[in-house]
Amino acid sequence: VALLELTIGNTFDELTAASARVAEWLEIHDVPPAAGTLAALGIEELVTNCIKYGYDDEAAHTIQVSVSFTHAHLTVTIVDDGRPFDPVAAAPPDLTLSLDERVPGGLGLHLLRSLADTWTYERRDGRNVVTLHKTCTPQ
Amino acid sequence: MKIAEEKSGDVLVVELRGRLDAATSRDVETFLLQKIDAGDRLLVLDLAGLEYISSIGLRVFMMAAKRVRVVDGKVVVCALQPAIQEVFTIAGFSALFTAFETRAVAAASLASS
Numbered sequence: 001v002a003l004l005e006l007t008i009g010n011t012f013d014e015l016t017a018a019s020a021r022v023a024e025w026l027e028i029h030d031v032p033p034a035a036g037t038l039a040a041l042g043i044e045e046l047v048t049n050c051i052k053y054g055y056d057d058e059a060a061h062t063i064q065v066s067v068s069f070t071h072a073h074l075t076v077t078i079v080d081d082g083r084p085f086d087p088v089a090a091a092p093p094d095l096t097l098s099l100d101e102r103v104p105g106g107l108g109l110h111l112l113r114s115l116a117d118t119w120t121y122e123r124r125d126g127r128n129v130v131t132l133h134k135t136c137t138p139q
Numbered sequence: 140m141k142i143a144e145e146k147s148g149d150v151l152v153v154e155l156r157g158r159l160d161a162a163t164s165r166d167v168e169t170f171l172l173q174k175i176d177a178g179d180r181l182l183v184l185d186l187a188g189l190e191y192i193s194s195i196g197l198r199v200f201m202m203a204a205k206r207v208r209v210v211d212g213k214v215v216v217c218a219l220q221p222a223i224q225e226v227f228t229i230a231g232f233s234a235l236f237t238a239f240e241t242r243a244v245a246a247a248s249l250a251s252s
Contacts, residue, residue: 016162023158023191033222037191040160044193048161095231099208104201107230108194114229 001070002029010051010061019044022067032136035074038115039067042076042132045108046087050128054082072136079129087112087130088121141188142170150246151179156188159196168199172206180212181249185242187218197230204235213252217245 004025008018022043026036047063055061064079092113093106112119116132123129140163141156151174159167174182182203204214217239219227227233239245 012161019160019162034225037222037226040191041193044160044195048195093231095234099201099204099235102201102231102235104194104198107197111194111226111229115225 001068004065004067006065008047008063008065010055010063012048012051015044015047015051018047018065022065025067029069031069031074032072034115035069035072035134035136038112038132038134039074039076041108041111041115042130043067043078045112046078046130047080048108049085049087050078050080050082054080054085054128056083074132074134074136076132077129078131079127081127084123085128086121086123088119140166142167144174146179147246148250150181150183150249152183152185152242152246154185154188158191159189159199160191160193161195164195164199167196168202171199171203175203175206175210175212180207180210181252182207182212182214183239183242183245183249184214184216184236185218185245186216186220186223187242189220189223192223192226194230197226197232200232200236213249215239215245215249217242 006018008014022040026039043065050063061081066077068075087109090109092110112132117134119132121130140158143154145152207214215237218241219238
């Protein structure tokens with residue numbers, strides 16, 4: 001079992017450093033591109049939302065991220081102590097609009113919804129816990 | 140992220156290599172919008188070297204497309220890797236950006252439009 005655990009402060013500099021570490025880890029462990037993309041996107045999209053919208057105060061917070069990969073199963077878990085937010089229940093964007101009408105919002109969560117085999121949310125002990133799963137099909 | 144440009148006639152080809160994410164999107168957005176504001180309105184984004192794109196990167200492409208549309212211009216893409224193609228499809232970007240196999244075909248399509 002390959003396991004990566006990271007604690008990320010709620011700043012974009014910390015997110016950038018964490019994303020670089022995750023990319024390196026995915027490469028070292030030969031995680032297939034489809035699963036690797038989901039892992040990288042899961043962390044970037046959810047941590048970005050958390051940094052931008054998750055907190056009512058100016059205090060420093062930490063976000064716990066774990067990525068595991070074993071026998072073609074990828075699991076990403078992201079835990080934050082921000083205000084309650086259920087990304088699984090978020091409304092999908094309207095992709096049928098013309099360029100003039102389209103707005104960029106909502107695409108990040110829509111990518112996760114589409115790329116993950118399953119994703120779950122729970123509010124546990126005052127924290128948001130989001131788990132993403134993907135099983136890679138053999139090449 | 141490495142950004143390279145090549146101008147042929149009225150068509151500007153912009154090659155993006157690396158990862159277009161929270162760390163790099165600002166640079167790419169600034170580059171593209173400056174080009175558009177300086178008069179470029181026919182753009183090819185060569186994505187052969189693009190390894191990863193997140194929603195903030197998709198946002199940059201959308202902003203560029205909206206901006207050139209005001210001046211009757213167009214942004215097309217070429218040489219998408221499978222992972223990038225998948226993200227484009229999921230995001231509904233296939234309807235917003237015509238995709239070509241190669242830079243040459245993409246540039247030719249704009250030059251004749």
